[in-house]
Amino acid sequence: MTEHPPPTHLPTASDPTALGARLRPELWLLDPDVAHLNHGSYGAVPLPVLAAQRAAAERIERSPERFYRAELAPAIAAVRERVAAFLHVDPRGLALVQNATEAVQVVLEAVDLRPGAEIVYTDHAYPWVEAAIARACERHGAVRRRVPLPAPVDGTVPAPALVDALEGALTDRTALMVVDQITSASALRLPVEAVAAALGERVPLLVDAAHAPGLIERPVPEGAAFWVGNLHKWAFAARTAAALVVAPAWRERVRPLVASARAAEGFPGSFSYLGTQDPTAYLALPAALAFPEEHLGLTFEALRRRNVAVLRAGLDLLAERLGVDAPVSNGLPIDTLPIGHGDDAAAVALAGRLRDAGVEVAITSVAGRLLARVSVQAYVGLEGFERLARALAAERPTPSA
Numbered sequence: 001m002t003e004h005p006p007p008t009h010l011p012t013a014s015d016p017t018a019l020g021a022r023l024r025p026e027l028w029l030l031d032p033d034v035a036h037l038n039h040g041s042y043g044a045v046p047l048p049v050l051a052a053q054r055a056a057a058e059r060i061e062r063s064p065e066r067f068y069r070a071e072l073a074p075a076i077a078a079v080r081e082r083v084a085a086f087l088h089v090d091p092r093g094l095a096l097v098q099n100a101t102e103a104v105q106v107v108l109e110a111v112d113l114r115p116g117a118e119i120v121y122t123d124h125a126y127p128w129v130e131a132a133i134a135r136a137c138e139r140h141g142a143v144r145r146r147v148p149l150p151a152p153v154d155g156t157v158p159a160p161a162l163v164d165a166l167e168g169a170l171t172d173r174t175a176l177m178v179v180d181q182i183t184s185a186s187a188l189r190l191p192v193e194a195v196a197a198a199l200g201e202r203v204p205l206l207v208d209a210a211h212a213p214g215l216i217e218r219p220v221p222e223g224a225a226f227w228v229g230n231l232h233k234w235a236f237a238a239r240t241a242a243a244l245v246v247a248p249a250w251r252e253r254v255r256p257l258v259a260s261a262r263a264a265e266g267f268p269g270s271f272s273y274l275g276t277q278d279p280t281a282y283l284a285l286p287a288a289l290a291f292p293e294e295h296l297g298l299t300f301e302a303l304r305r306r307n308v309a310v311l312r313a314g315l316d317l318l319a320e321r322l323g324v325d326a327p328v329s330n331g332l333p334i335d336t337l338p339i340g341h342g343d344d345a346a347a348v349a350l351a352g353r354l355r356d357a358g359v360e361v362a363i364t365s366v367a368g369r370l371l372a373r374v375s376v377q378a379y380v381g382l383e384g385f386e387r388l389a390r391a392l393a394a395e396r397p398t399p400s401a
Ligand SMILES: Cc1ncc(COP(=O)(O)O)c(C=O)c1O
Pocket: 040, 041, 099, 100, 101, 102, 126, 128, 129, 180, 182, 183, 184, 208, 209, 210, 211, 230
């Protein structure tokens, strides 16, 4: 039994009453005086998951000696099974890591980077991922090949155009290709399945799926050598928890960034004790993955549909107020609306002014255009968009850099 019955119908754009409703906002500690429209950056941990994390901390404190020596490894193995089932992957190929940033660096250590080797990635890659690629290339004398993403169409880049662009950058020296499943600043859903299929075994593919867990039902594409997804964004995990999924052919090359005396266990056992650390976010993962059904009465998929419907209605409202066109849905509860022109500094400044005005929303700069990247999680209703519309209207005319 769930505490709250599921809605009898999904909210739709033609049913604004249902859309206006926030789903159990009391389950988050979020400041009620603020419109929280940036779930995408850091997520927001619900109270039942914080309680599970706290219970894990208390379990450890009852006997730290017993916990770290005898209980930690089997507990992590059990959590890995649960996360693997959630992602529909083999638990033998899944390690828990702190975050996508760490996982990308683990992968860069595993591939064959020698002088002259090349790494192909796109100009929409997350800045910390690009920084990791740059550092790895510098260290090994390898070369970065940054591919401009072809023009997006309706929240994605068509598979043939994406595959063409990436294949055009391949050479016989390519050691790794890195592609986002959902891009960060532009919130595009990229057809990584088509990229994996086109590459085959020619070049290992790393899918940066930082935003995918909780939004895409079966996110790990067949044929990808590496896939990394954050659980602390859309899967309700306590900060920080992420999954690194590795194809069988690569597992024996993958080692944690910190040397482990359990290295002989190989992947993923070598990741389960990296010195004394706080594992409570990992131990709370079962509670996080159970949260939407247990406390909202919705599966992840039904919640995604509800959140997308709220986002569409909210973006329609915003677009109308600002006199711009609402984008065609990318099928995700995170999307962008163009709001003017400006560089990264202008984006940071505008986001700061909006935050001061009580509205948290990501403002990004992509190819000189300022985008409001808006996220909807259960606790968001249409009134958040009203506040964003008012705050943006107060900003007009468009700020300059
Ligand atoms: C596409 C992408 N990759 C990587 C990251 C890094 O995630 P984290 O800071 O949790 O390591 C993010 C964070 O927003 C992201 O959007």
